Amino acid sequence: MIKLSKTSKLDGIMSWSLEALETCPGSKNKDGSLVEACSGCYATTGNYRFKNVKAPREFNKRDWKREDWVQDMVQALDSSRYFRWFDSGDVYDLNLAHKIYQVMQLTPWVKHWLPTRMEKFPKYKAIITKMRELPNVSVRFSSDSVTGQYENGLHGSVIIPDPTHLQDGMTLCKAYEHDGKCNGCRACYDKEVNLIAYPAHGRSMAKVIRIALAV
Numbered sequence: 001m002i003k004l005s006k007t008s009k010l011d012g013i014m015s016w017s018l019e020a021l022e023t024c025p026g027s028k029n030k031d032g033s034l035v036e037a038c039s040g041c042y043a044t045t046g047n048y049r050f051k052n053v054k055a056p057r058e059f060n061k062r063d064w065k066r067e068d069w070v071q072d073m074v075q076a077l078d079s080s081r082y083f084r085w086f087d088s089g090d091v092y093d094l095n096l097a098h099k100i101y102q103v104m105q106l107t108p109w110v111k112h113w114l115p116t117r118m119e120k121f122p123k124y125k126a127i128i129t130k131m132r133e134l135p136n137v138s139v140r141f142s143s144d145s146v147t148g149q150y151e152n153g154l155h156g157s158v159i160i161p162d163p164t165h166l167q168d169g170m171t172l173c174k175a176y177e178h179d180g181k182c183n184g185c186r187a188c189y190d191k192e193v194n195l196i197a198y199p200a201h202g203r204s205m206a207k208v209i210r211i212a213l214a215v
């Protein structure tokens, strides 16, 4: 059985997730330390430490390898119009990436949003390019910066310390104006929106930003 999760932010839109960090090879620098954006990761604190939140993520790490997983996912998305891959975790395995591509292809009625850091690894480029070619898919390569640095044409999202750091060409995530909820905004799922800027939130992230701005 497919296990989807629902985060309060996303207006009831469902996600399929894995455990953070363990399935996020793109979260680490060459020396093994975490990149800035992942150092204050919300998915390693708070509710994400609870057993009932961890269990489905551990289950999913085994479940996607099943032969019928693609068909079961397609069925699970039967009445969805939007879907977010990974409110925690990432596409840590190339075979998983190919299966996700099949799900995307077989569900043209769903707008998929896939945030990822796996584009750092050359072997993922081909499958991510194929995903991007689908009209219903928005793949967002996340910048590692927490101070708004990004590469134009490469990154699809970046963290900024607060809305005053918004730069030309960025679309501001205004969830902070709506009690941390999307409130009808669907910019992340829209492939015409090039770069989303997320104002930082949470105490751990505030600390990471203080250090980053002081350097």
Ligand code: SF4
Pocket: 172, 173, 174, 175, 181, 182, 183, 185, 186, 187, 188, 189, 196
């Ligand atoms: S940009 Fe819009 S869709 Fe994306 S997280 Fe923010 S409020 Fe939600």
